Amino acid sequence: MKKGLLVVVSGFAGTGKGTLMKRLLSDYDDYALSVSMTTRAPRPGEENGREYFFVTKEQFEEKIRQNGLIEYACYVDNYYGTPKDYVEQKRAEGKDVLLEIEIQGAMKVREQFEDAILIFVMPPSAKVLRERLIGRGTETPEVVEKRMRRAAEEACGIEDYDYIAVNDDLDVCVKELHETIQAAHHRPISNSEFITQVRNDLKEMAKGE
């Protein structure tokens, strides 16, 4: 069985990353979602191992010491991180593991997993992004403004990603995203065993003849 890829998904708030990932999970059998670990308390309805792995501060810091996290950060006095063993287990099962993180985290993943693929989700235009943020109706004008400023900052890192996904029509974007991820399976780096095998056999046969 082919080993799954690690797929990092980033993008501005309001571009529909979460919906896209849910659709990949429901439309295709190829994917698994990375489950983060956190020290914050579970909210009503949240289940350990589904939304998050809920652990104590001591357990989290032990995990850091063991180098067991792909990346982690601290927000509002709580740790959040990506456990390496869960991701590796799903990849060994042949699943492409979706990991939604911000640019800094994405760059840390790139350093550790040179075969990871990094995708940045974009709106069709800045105007559409603002309309979507306003249209949510849940954000104050101040929050919309803050998110637009944050997007302007994040936009500087797009060239460090392998691919962009433009979320204009959701169905089209899901399909393109899927095809883009599957294409990444054809990179030499994701086929090094196969290439080495063919190369060695060719050398062996060329010698023998």
Place this chain on the structure above:
Amino acid sequence: MKKGLLVVVSGFAGTGKGTLMKRLLSDYDDYALSVSMTTRAPRPGEENGREYFFVTKEQFEEKIRQNGLIEYACYVDNYYGTPKDYVEQKRAEGKDVLLEIEIQGAMKVREQFEDAILIFVMPPSAKVLRERLIGRGTETPEVVEKRMRRAAEEACGIEDYDYIAVNDDLDVCVKELHETIQAAHHRPISNSEFITQVRNDLKEMAKGE
């Protein structure tokens, strides 16, 4: 209209590169074939601008001086090369231009076109490659042996390509090849104008608010 990509296709003799490219051209509207320029005489049935652009030695050398060739080489006293203007014209028409060349030529293309995508066609195994070469029935054992040795040499360069295409089942390979090439349209490098536009608009809006 989106600008087409330059798609370099290399691979061992006997892996079906030619058939794959013919199928891409007939199955999809996205592609055009790069037409080479040569100083060798046309053979019966060959048409200028279809199989090759047939030119004199003087015309070819003038083209070299004008830096009008993406790459060129000399075999058995004749020049063969890839005219830049033809490729650029097809790309401007929105076509992904297929260019079948060897590793050395592919690396020259990479130097000049950083947004080109390089694909290496592989057999499912070394054994299958030998069987296919023998099965052609047109090659002497010496030629088969020579091709196998050449394949063993060429196999050292596979990691310099962006993607591999394993030609086991032809239909599957054509489809994967198409999806892989289309995925390459989603790289940041093939969308720099769009990214710059969104980035500038975001900055403008963030300032304005």
